[in-house]
Amino acid sequence: MTRPLKLIQIGAGSMGGALLKAWAEGDLLDKEGSTVVDPRPSVETETLCQDSGIALNPSADHAYDVCVLAVKPQQFPSVLPQLSWPSFGETLFVSIAAGTTADEIAMLLKNQADSPRVLRVMPTLPAKVRRGVSLLARNPALSAEDEQIGEAMMRAAGEVHWCADEEELDRLMGVTGCAPAFFLRAVEGLAKAAEEEGTSPEAALAMAKETFLGTAALLDADGRSPSALREAVTSPGGTTAAGLASLEEDGFAQSLPKAVRAAYRRAKELAGA
The missing domain is CATH 3.40.50.720 (NAD(P)-binding Rossmann-like Domain)
Known part of the structure; x- marks a missing residue:
């Protein structure tokens, strides 16, 4: 063109x-x-x-x-x-x-x-x-x-x-068009967690946002897979491992594929409306 x-x-x-x-x-x-x-x-x-x-x-x-x-x-x-x-x-x-x-x-x-x-x-x-x-x-x-x-x-x-x-x-x-909302929901959740630990709303949001942006930039620049980077961040028996274990107990690994399938079902419903 x-x-x-x-x-x-x-x-x-x-x-x-x-x-x-x-x-x-x-x-x-x-x-x-x-x-x-x-x-x-x-x-x-x-x-x-x-x-x-x-x-x-x-x-x-x-x-x-x-x-x-x-x-x-x-x-x-x-x-x-x-x-x-x-x-x-x-x-x-x-x-x-x-x-x-x-x-x-x-x-x-x-x-x-x-x-x-x-x-x-x-x-x-x-x-x-x-x-x-x-x-x-x-x-x-x-x-x-x-x-x-x-x-x-x-x-x-x-x-x-x-x-x-x-x-x-x-x-x-659901992987692309809907995912920004999924990621932003995670930022909201982390900011709320920081507030519950006594941080001001402004500082809580800044922490969550900058951590998200920095992680995205690292994933873009580093060359390693998300799994490899996650493992690099996670020391066996450490604090991150404890947090990840809690997420897995709550079904985090299954929640995103489930959300993608929910978006697909809704697309089919809209097509038939």
């Missing part, structure tokens, strides 16, 4: 706003030819659009290379059939919604285009700082250029992993 993209983004909530920020700060977009549609944009979105030259809720449309569907999947039946602009059938649709399949999205767009091309993507919130991990699902209806465009978009927001199909994306979304 060599030319900047003319993009229309429908919705700019937490995840959509994070992606928009990553794209606006890079060289990916034709900003003067791009648009954001959101009836209740955040102040951050308003400022970003104003500073970058991206139109926010314009009264007129033109042709777009890509349409990013960043509204909740429950809103698709009411929002998608209302979309329309010149050369609609030439637009690549990129959905970041969980559960709703590419075929379902194409059906909702069928009155505007004969064969809408839909790429499903599952991004993560760290896309806001261009450190996200995005899953992309292969779709036989997509061209090589479509896949190239989708990969370029998501690489602007971090790392990219292609899934063989949508089923694989749904199975893995």
Whole structure:
């Protein structure tokens, strides 16, 4: 992909706003030819659009290379059939919604285009700082250029992993798309533990956050596996070993795979809703 993209983004909530920020700060977009549609944009979105030259809720449309569907999947039946602009059938649709399949999205767009091309993507919130991990699902209806465009978009927001199909994306979304919330919950729990030991809330959060960030940086730089690093931290019979034993008693090792499977089940429920 060599030319900047003319993009229309429908919705700019937490995840959509994070992606928009990553794209606006890079060289990916034709900003003067791009648009954001959101009836209740955040102040951050308003400022970003104003500073970058991206139109926010314009009264007129033109042709777009890509349409990013960043509204909740429950809103698709009411929002998608209302979309329309010149050369609609030439637009690549990129959905970041969980559960709703590419075929379902194409059906909702069928009155505007004969064969809408839909790429499903599952991004993560760290896309806001261009450190996200995005899953992309292969779709036989997509061209090589479509896949190239989708990969370029998501690489602007971090790392990219292609899934063989949508089923694989749904199975893995708990590992990537949901996991930031899992990690942040752990930080909350450690901060609470520090408070219960008498530390101020501010100091407790700083300890937990910096320990989390430092560990992530070590894992990224060291080259050893998580297991090897954990063993390096854990002296036999020591304090860390005692803490890990307590976690294992509470089923910690099983809780994360269980959480990933719960996310997958919910994705299937959303698909059938």
